[in-house]
Amino acid sequence: MNKTYAVDAAPLNGQAAPHAARRRPVLRVAFFVALGLLVAVLPLVLPLSSYVLNILMQAATYAVAVLGMTVVLGYAGQINLAQATFFGLGAYAVGLGTVVAGMNFWLALAVGIGLAAAAGCVLGMTTLRLGGHYLAMITISFQQIFDLVMVNWAEVTQGPDGVAGIERPSLFGWQLTDDRAYLLMCLAVLYAGIFFVWWLPQTRTGRAMRAVRENELAASVTGVNTLRTKVIAFTLSSALAGLGGALYAAGFAYISPDNFNFARSIEFLTMTLLGGSQSAFGGVLGTGLLILLPEWLRFLKDIYLAVYGLAVILIMVFMPAGIWGLLRAPFERRRKPAPVDLDAIAPLDFGVRAANPEPILRLEAVQKHFGGVKAVDGISLEVARGTVHALIGPNGSGKTTTLNVLSGIYRATGGRVLFNGNDITQHAPHERAGMGIGRTFQNIRLFPAMSVLENVMVGAQRPNNPISGHREALRERALSALKFVGMADRAEFLVKNLPYGHQRLVEIARALAGHPEFLLLDEPAAGLNQTEKKELGELLKRLRGHGLTIFLIEHDIALIEQVSDRITVLNFGKKIAEGAPAEALRHPDVIAAYLGEPAHGAA
Amino acid sequence: MALLELRDVHSAYGNVEALKGISLHVEEGEIVTLLGANGAGKSTTLRSISGLTGVTSGDILLDGEPLTRVPAERIVRLGVAHVPEGRRIFPGLTVRENIMIGASGRGRVSRRQLDAEVDEMYGIFPDLKRLSGALGWSLSGGQQQMLAVARGLMSRPRLLLLDEPSLGLAPIIVQQLFATIKSIRERGTTVLLVEQNANMALSVADRGYVLVTGRLTVEGTPSELLDNEEVRAAYLGGGKQAA
Numbered sequence: 001m002n003k004t005y006a007v008d009a010a011p012l013n014g015q016a017a018p019h020a021a022r023r024r025p026v027l028r029v030a031f032f033v034a035l036g037l038l039v040a041v042l043p044l045v046l047p048l049s050s051y052v053l054n055i056l057m058q059a060a061t062y063a064v065a066v067l068g069m070t071v072v073l074g075y076a077g078q079i080n081l082a083q084a085t086f087f088g089l090g091a092y093a094v095g096l097g098t099v100v101a102g103m104n105f106w107l108a109l110a111v112g113i114g115l116a117a118a119a120g121c122v123l124g125m126t127t128l129r130l131g132g133h134y135l136a137m138i139t140i141s142f143q144q145i146f147d148l149v150m151v152n153w154a155e156v157t158q159g160p161d162g163v164a165g166i167e168r169p170s171l172f173g174w175q176l177t178d179d180r181a182y183l184l185m186c187l188a189v190l191y192a193g194i195f196f197v198w199w200l201p202q203t204r205t206g207r208a209m210r211a212v213r214e215n216e217l218a219a220s221v222t223g224v225n226t227l228r229t230k231v232i233a234f235t236l237s238s239a240l241a242g243l244g245g246a247l248y249a250a251g252f253a254y255i256s257p258d259n260f261n262f263a264r265s266i267e268f269l270t271m272t273l274l275g276g277s278q279s280a281f282g283g284v285l286g287t288g289l290l291i292l293l294p295e296w297l298r299f300l301k302d303i304y305l306a307v308y309g310l311a312v313i314l315i316m317v318f319m320p321a322g323i324w325g326l327l328r329a330p331f332e333r334r335r336k337p338a339p340v341d342l343d344a345i346a347p348l349d350f351g352v353r354a355a356n357p358e359p360i361l362r363l364e365a366v367q368k369h370f371g372g373v374k375a376v377d378g379i380s381l382e383v384a385r386g387t388v389h390a391l392i393g394p395n396g397s398g399k400t401t402t403l404n405v406l407s408g409i410y411r412a413t414g415g416r417v418l419f420n421g422n423d424i425t426q427h428a429p430h431e432r433a434g435m436g437i438g439r440t441f442q443n444i445r446l447f448p449a450m451s452v453l454e455n456v457m458v459g460a461q462r463p464n465n466p467i468s469g470h471r472e473a474l475r476e477r478a479l480s481a482l483k484f485v486g487m488a489d490r491a492e493f494l495v496k497n498l499p500y501g502h503q504r505l506v507e508i509a510r511a512l513a514g515h516p517e518f519l520l521l522d523e524p525a526a527g528l529n530q531t532e533k534k535e536l537g538e539l540l541k542r543l544r545g546h547g548l549t550i551f552l553i554e555h556d557i558a559l560i561e562q563v564s565d566r567i568t569v570l571n572f573g574k575k576i577a578e579g580a581p582a583e584a585l586r587h588p589d590v591i592a593a594y595l596g597e598p599a600h601g602a603a
Numbered sequence: 604m605a606l607l608e609l610r611d612v613h614s615a616y617g618n619v620e621a622l623k624g625i626s627l628h629v630e631e632g633e634i635v636t637l638l639g640a641n642g643a644g645k646s647t648t649l650r651s652i653s654g655l656t657g658v659t660s661g662d663i664l665l666d667g668e669p670l671t672r673v674p675a676e677r678i679v680r681l682g683v684a685h686v687p688e689g690r691r692i693f694p695g696l697t698v699r700e701n702i703m704i705g706a707s708g709r710g711r712v713s714r715r716q717l718d719a720e721v722d723e724m725y726g727i728f729p730d731l732k733r734l735s736g737a738l739g740w741s742l743s744g745g746q747q748q749m750l751a752v753a754r755g756l757m758s759r760p761r762l763l764l765l766d767e768p769s770l771g772l773a774p775i776i777v778q779q780l781f782a783t784i785k786s787i788r789e790r791g792t793t794v795l796l797v798e799q800n801a802n803m804a805l806s807v808a809d810r811g812y813v814l815v816t817g818r819l820t821v822e823g824t825p826s827e828l829l830d831n832e833e834v835r836a837a838y839l840g841g842g843k844q845a846a
Contacts, residue, residue: 308678336620373741392773395771396730497616498642499641525769529641529838530801530839531838532799555745591773596778
C-alpha cells in the first residue's frame with residue numbers, strides 16, 4: 001500500500017486506543033448480552049407479521065456475511081468485492097445439496113462453508129500479493145465469473161430459474177420450519193459470529209491483521225507473514241459469507257443467481273462501511289439499517305430509492321468511521337488511558353547468544369539496481385558481533401537501500417547477504433525477523449491506529465521469539481521493552497497521538513520486544529533534540545552492553561562519535577571509506593563529499 | 604507592527620491541550636526559532652499559524668489581520684509558506700514539477716521567471732538538479748527533505764515556517780541549508796524556524812523562544828539562550844560543547 005505520505009494525515013480523534021481496553025468492563029458486556037437476548041426474544045412475543053419476520057431473517061443472514069467483511073476489510077484492510085459470491089456458494093451448497101442431492105441440511109451447510117472458505121483461500125493465495133485497486137479488480141472479475149457460471153451452467157445450477165423448495169432443517173428433533181424458530185436459530189448463529197469477530201482483534205492473528213492494515217511493510221519486517229495473514233482473513237471472511245448464505249437459502253426456500261450478483265457484493269460493502277468497518281457491532285448495525293431503511297422509506301413511493309441513496313451518501317460523507325464510530329466517539333473521548341504500574345514491569349531481558357568471534361553479518365559484493373540506477377553497487381562489509389557499526393554518506397548514496405536489502409524489503413540484484421554464516425539473500429522480511437533481525441525506519445512506520453502497547457506486542461509475537469506466545473507473556477514483554485526506552489507510561493495511548501521523537505522510541509521498543517540479535521536503525525536521532533540525542537546515545541550503548549549488535553544510519557556526527565565502534569562511508573552506492581570513527585571521519589573524501597568544511601573535529 | 608503576532612493561542616487534539624496560551628511576535632525580516640522538547644507544541648504552533656490545525660482560543664495576526672478563521676489555502680496566498688515536518692512531497696510528480704507547484708499560489712508568473720527560480724533552487728540544492736526528471740518517490744529521504752524545502756521557498760513567502768528542515772540531511776547539506784536560510788532573509792523573507800539542532804538554529808536566528816509542554820518559558824537572543832543553564836540542560840545536551 002502506498003500510503004506512506006498519508007499516515008500523519010489520519011484524523012485525530014480520541015486519545016485512548018479503541019482496542020486498548022484489556023479488561024472489558026463486565027457491565028458493558030452484560031449490557032450487550034442483555035440487548036442481544038432482548039432482540040432475540042422480541043420476535044417471539046411480539047405479534048409480528050410473516051413479512052417482518054422475513055425481513056429480520058434476511059438481516060440476520062446478511063449480517064453474518066457482513067461480519068466477514070469486517071474481518072477482511074475492517075481488520076486486515078483488504079478490499080473484497082466478491083462477498084456475494086461466497087454467500088452464493090454457501091446458499092447453492094444448501095440449495096442443490098438438499099433439493100437435488102438429498103443431503104442432510106447440516107451436512108450441506110458444512111459443505112457450503114467449506115466450499116466458500118476454500119474458494120476464498122485459493123483466491124486469496126493467488127491474488128493477495130497484489131493490493132488496492134488490483135485486488136478490487138480481481139474480486140470483481142471473480143464475482144462476474146460466478147454470475148456467468150450460475151446462469152449458464154444450467155444442467156448443474158438450474159440456471160436463471162434458480163433452486164426452489166429448499167427446506168428448513170430440524171435440530172435435535174426440533175423442527176425449525178416455523179419462521180420464529182428459524183429466525184431464532186439465525187440469531188444464535190449471528191451472535192456466535194459477533195462474539196468471534198469481536199474477540200478476534202485481541203488475538204495474535206487479529207493483531208497481525210491490523211498491523212498489515214496499518215502498515216504492511218512494517219508488519220513484514222516485524223515478523224508478520226503478511227501474505228499468510230491476509231489469506232487467513234480472506235478465508236475467514238468467505239467462510240462467514242458461506243455460513244450466512246447457507247442460512248439464507250433455507251430461510252427463503254428459493255434462491256437464484258440474482259441474489260448473489262455484483263450489486264449484492266456492493267450492498268455488503270456498503271453495509272460494512274456504513275455501520276463502521278472496524279467493529280463487529282458496526283457491521284451488524286449497518287446491515288440492519290440498510291435493510292430496514294428502504295422499508296421505512298416506502299411511504300415515499302416513487303422517490304424512495306433516491307432518498308435511500310441520498311441517506312447512504314450523507315452517512316458516508318459525514319460519518320467516515322461509520323455509525324458505530326459516531327456512537328462510540330463520546331465514550332472514546334472521555335476514556336482516559338488506564339494507568340500503567342511502572343514498578344511492576346520486569347526489566348527487559350535480552351538473551352543474546354554467547355559471544356562468537358564470527359562476524360554477525362557479512363555482505364559480499366551486494367548490488368541493488370533499479371532499472372539503470374545503481375543504488376547499491378557492489379558493497380562488501382562485515383559487522384562484528386556486539387559492536388555498533390555506523391553507515392554514513394551523502395543523501396542518496398544508498399544507505400537506506402542497503403538497509404532494505406539487509407532486512408529483505410528489496411531482493412539484492414547481485415551478491416550475497418550472510419547472517420550468522422547463513423545465506424539469507426533470498427529470505428522474506430518476516431523470515432529474517434524470525435532469525436533475530438529487527439529494524440526501524442527513517443520515516444517511522446508504526447501502526448498508527450493501534451495503541452503503543454499493541455504496536456510493541458506485534459514485535460513481541462515474531463516467529464521464534466523465545467517467550468511463550470500467550471497474550472499475557474506478549475504484553476509483559478512489550479511493557480518491558482517500552483520501559484527500557486522510557487515509554488511505558490504511554491502504553492495505552494494511540495501511537496499516532498505521540499510526538500515524532502516518542503514514536504521513534506516506540507519503534508525501537510517494537511524491534512526490541514522480538515529479542516533481536518541484530519538491530520538495524522535508520523536515522524534514529526532524526527527529530528530528537530540534542531539532549532534527547534545524548535539520551536539515545538546512552539540507550540544504544542546500553543543495548544551494546546547487553547550483547548546486541550547495532551547497525552545504524554545516522555547523520556548526527558556527535559552521536560556517531562559517541563556510540564560507534566566502526567564506520568562505513570558510502571557515496572554513489574560504493575564504499576569510499578571504512579574504519580574507526582577518528583580515522584573514517586578524517587578521510588579527505590569523506591570530508592569533501594559528506595562532512596563539509598567546518599571541521600567536525602573527532603576527539 | 605509585528606509581521607506575525609500570536610496572542611494567548613490555545614489549541615487541542617481531542618481532549619489533549621497542545622498549546623496552553625502561546626503569545627509571541629515575529630518582526631519583519633527576523634529569523635526567530637522555537638526550541639523545545641518533543642511534544643512541547645512546536646509543530647502545533649506552526650500548524651496553527653498556517654491553518655492546518657484549528658485554534659480553540661486566542662488570536663493569530665498577520666500584519667494585524669486575524670488569521671484564525673482563514674482557511675489554509677488562503678493563508679498561503681497571504682504570503683505564509685509552511686514546510687511541514689515529514690517530507691510530504693508529491694510522489695508521482697517529477698522533482699521539477701514538485702518544485703514548481705510551490706509557486707502555484709502566486710498568481711501568474713511568467714514561464715521564464717519560473718525557470719529562473721527553479722534554477723535558483725538547483726543552485727541551493729545541486730542534488731536536485733541532477734534528479735530534475737526523477738519522480739518524487741524515487742528520491743532518498745534526505746533528497747525528499749531538500750525538495751520539500753525548495754517547494755516552500757518557491758512560494759516567495761513573506762513568512763516562511765520551517766519545521767525541522769535539517770531532518771535527515773547530511774552535515775554538508777545542513778551547512779548549505781542554514782546558509783540558505785540566512786540568504787532567504789536577505790531576500791526579504793521572514794523565517795520562523797523549528798529545529799532540533801538548537802546550536803545550528805541559534806547560529807542563524809535573531810531571537811528564540813523556548814516551549815515547554817504548550818507554554819513559552821524563555822525568550823531571548825541566541826547568546827542569552829545559550830547562557831541560560833536550564834535551556835542548555837534541556838535542549839543543548841548539557842555541557843559547554845561548541846556548535
